[in-house]
Amino acid sequence: MMYAKLALRNVRRTARDYLIYVVTLVLSVGMFYGFFSLVSPYYNATLPVPIHLDVLKKMMRIAVPLVGLFVVFLMSYVNSYMLRRKQKEFAIETIIGMEQKTVAFLFFLETSVMGAAAILLGVLLGMLLSQIISVIVVQSFGENYHLHLSLFPDTFLGTVIFFGAIVLLLGIKNLFAVRKLKIIQMLQNSQKGVENIPLTRQVGKWVVVCTAVSTVILGMMAALSCLVLHYPAALFRVLFLTFLAAGFLVSAVFFFLAGRKKRDGSGPLMALTIFGAAEGIALLVLSPLFDSLVRQRIAIQAYLTMPPVFALLLLVFSLIAFFSNLTWWLSKMIRKPSARYYRNLFWLGQIKSRMGTSSKTMGVISCVLTAALVLFSYLPVLALRIQSYQLALSVYDVQVGTMYRAEESLLPTGTLDYDAITDYLEQGGYSVTGKAQGELYFLANEDIGNGQKKIPFLAVSLSDYNELRALSGLEPAVLPNDTFGVSWNREAVETEMQEIDRNIRQIQVNGIVLNKAQDADFQDSIGINLFTSRTKAVYVLPDVAISDLRIATTFYSANTDKPLTYEFAKQFEENMGTYQRELGNFPPESAFIRLNTLQSNEGISNMLLLSLIGTYAALVLLVSSFTMLSVQQLTDAIEQKHRFDIIRKLGVERKECQKTARRQMYFWFGLPVLMAIVGSIGVFSYLLWSNYNEIIAYVLPSQIGIILTLSYISFIIVFGCYFVSTYYLFQRNIEKH
Template structure:
């Protein structure tokens, strides 16, 4: 009998469970899709040069950790269903059914709906996992072919995780039903959140923000005292003074408000602080940019502090705007009687002002979380593209052997030799070298040997013959130099301004005499990072006769193999090399530090790490978006009983159905549009600021066209989620108010 009752209630309430089913299905789909690549049955064809174990283990840990957030979502959605059904539970109790039995029936009902969601989610997850596989194989440079597969261990893990989640939440719901009084169940749909004027949320947030501004003011005064120079350009003067002025005004405004508080209400205080927070954010955001543009002397610690100040300003702007939304609607309503009484505007304003007033804290948290999710979504392609492009710069050879003299203080201890252990290993494992170049890097002046100051290491030189040998290895045309001339080779991240500043001096003094810059003064082809000295992004190219008279301080060897080195051979070679040539300087090595980079290991670890990072950020962002949109949807649907009565009054007053539909669209548009629009605006500011900060790296490693395509794809996913939840909410809302 109970089983029939459960199935009958489930069939009758399936529309009420629409948000529950949609949310759980999306969660299960995401969980299965991302976790499927960690399955022991998943064996993608990525070649012998890659090891898939590290990626699978990393994905499993990352996805399971992020999925714990879903427990909150499952609890929240179940709470919505519990509150929606409380009057029904009260009537069942009055008719004689025990509350313990009611709780068990509700648990079985939600578990049944959850089971349907899990089944649908696994089916959709098997389809969506093809996109994850395509993303994975693309990152490894492999071709992709669609294959429809269900992995038993992933299916089992998905079923176990969500079943346990449903059981845990169901036990709490059963206990809540058993402990709730019948009279409280009957009146549950008439409960509201506390009025905004009684909430201490925003006053507490404002107080915390004032403390942040006080810290910013003290910090700005201190930084100006230590780093300001009257000779700086006007924009730098404005930056220093604005970071003092706006925090000071932010602290002064509350004092003015306290003096005139009888005439100035709290929303006016918040409005003033929001305006000053915007000014604070702009001035603080200039600090990192001014440092790079004008080569200011403060360090990364100062810029990191001001980035945190920018985030604090943006968070307060979110809190303030959400708080002031109802006040702005009141002002708009009272601005003109014609607008107030036009059609159903009075009803619309009353609905929205009442709802925004009682849910400002929830809306603020939703907006901030949604902004964080969008930033994660947008930052993922930037960070992964940056790392992938950087990998291309690092892994230009199959084997890179390099040395550093940072801790060498005796010229006799400088590195020599040809690293014969590598030659022996390649011969033993029948690995043929397509090209092999062993070369020295020289100090232009021996007197600079003891110069070890950070960011002031001397620029080294390479001989023309060795430089041309490296260019031939990489497929570049060789170059030539006139007698007594030199040229330069630059890293891809170096800016045009840096090159112009460096080459302003057309001559250079060396131990072999003076050299003049060649007609072709620089080359930008990528030759790897180990060809440059510490903290430098340029290397001189000198004639061989000049280098023969200079002091060699670094000894490198680059090898390109005819076939890619397998992962096992690369690990073995790395271990053998590090046993003989230590990475950390020791007394036996004379202070020389050695290193070996094998493209197989670099590409394997970097691509695995990049994929785990990208998948984790995208998965986490989607989970947070689903949570936020679910909360927004349920906040409207929780008061469905009130809306049914209110809209029935409108119908009795003669309002036609098309006007009611338009009113519903306006109400849901404001309810969803305010937090989503504000979150998009704030996240866009953060992402644009981030992209401008790392624009040099983006230009060098990613390309703005590729980045724009990736960002467009993420925006498409956000729009798709928004449309799904908006339409689902609209359907349930219309059903709730239909006569």
């Protein structure tokens, strides 16, 4: 009982010292509970309508605990700071006569009490977060939802056990760690300074790895340049990348020579930073060229798989090298003797004293923050694209068909049993209000088996095509008998249409010559049946030209008088799929069934899955990164306290000391954040550029803008919370007597 009272007194007296520990644990618990509540069997009971979330729950059940394991590392990192922070206090308590095992046990009780309080606060935050997620989930299915806090027993128990175990294990670790420490170690650790680490030790291993990478790139580009001698544009880009790789290798030689001569090597490291970043960016920009050369079989597959990995290594190295060389950059910017140099002398000394040991941490944190921002911004865009894609391909209530395969053994020998599909729907109580059925054909027999090089266009009869248009509520297309048109899917862009229009003005089918009709490019929403296997277009031919052509695919589309229920749709998918495959008219693996009910549910579930997991992972990474930055600054406050004491005794006013501390915080917090924002914008732009056609066909620019705005606002809010709390604790630590 006495120990409990002492522990509670210490908690009340030093509660502010635990602020970062508590904030980190509360946020971690809140996020874990909020997202993990989705898999609770009690969750569906709180929803206003039955919603099928099987896929979402299955993946969340794996993803949330997996990402949650990262919290173990995070809490261990914060715990190390707390242990370091309290060692001087432990030494004093031991000197005045308290047994060391008692000191250790009291610290164990303190962390346990603060941990328990943080877990309870985190559960309350998680309950609120769970309701916010519920609003997103329910509104995604087109329903309304009213907020009401709910505590799910299984989620609460799982959260308490998971985080309680973390707090308990860390407490036991502290118990043994404190008991093993000697008093002199406690006093020395609380005042331990930092060592000046030369650049060759800071980034030497990174330079060796990236030198090997650049050597491989140099060899690959030299070989590739011989293969593209007759392609001037490609040759110029390959030679430019060769120059960058060679520049990196030369800079690496000068860097290691500087180390051998006991010089700092700042100049060569700056060159390595620039060449490494340029080389990484060039590898990413040239990825479409490598892809094209691999598809044309000019280059081997390694040119497609290795450059992204090399680019990532080089860009991460450049970031770490930038931070390692930062004091050199600052000394060049602030030269002595000058008024600016002397005004910033103390601040510059503070930065230099930590840069040797913190450069890798700063580089890694910048990379993690960049990854968090990319998860925050790009995954929701990707999720929205997937949902819109699912809806665009499921414009009809029922779609049954076969996939396009340009191989003789995989071609259908007959059609679907169209009547059986209609009868099954009618017997299930769903009247067919409109239907379209038909086939796609090869223009010529030589197209069969040509799918490995370039998938040829297929053809659909005008009457079958107009049935699909009628089912979509569109006016029928009209073509003279001696002409043809082209139907395009949504992902086709204007340049592709113009290229086909220029190059294919005339085709020959069954000995009949057809000319391209005026304004006969159609790009309407007509489902998936014409565009399987990622084909972008089909020819629309007069019915007279279709006779005797070889069938490539067969399809059926229909709308019903009311939406299919989820249960009936699952039964239809299983029973009709089995029946059609058993007919033997096509290979079983080529058949597909798309039902609007199932596809809408799947599209929304996939959207929620990507958005929620991306948000959860991003928040965990943000909290982890800002916690590491915060702990680093608070550790600096312990080590630098005597420096601030000295300048105060020399006559520097308290306000100036606070200003210096604030500038130091701006530097250590602001620089990684700035690098992350710039880096994430670059990565997002690259991902958007490399997948532009697939994304812009389904996601509006305004939607992308809203997602980016919300992502960066959330990032700034989390950053602001950590910055303010860390600044408060930093000031308290350096002013505490």
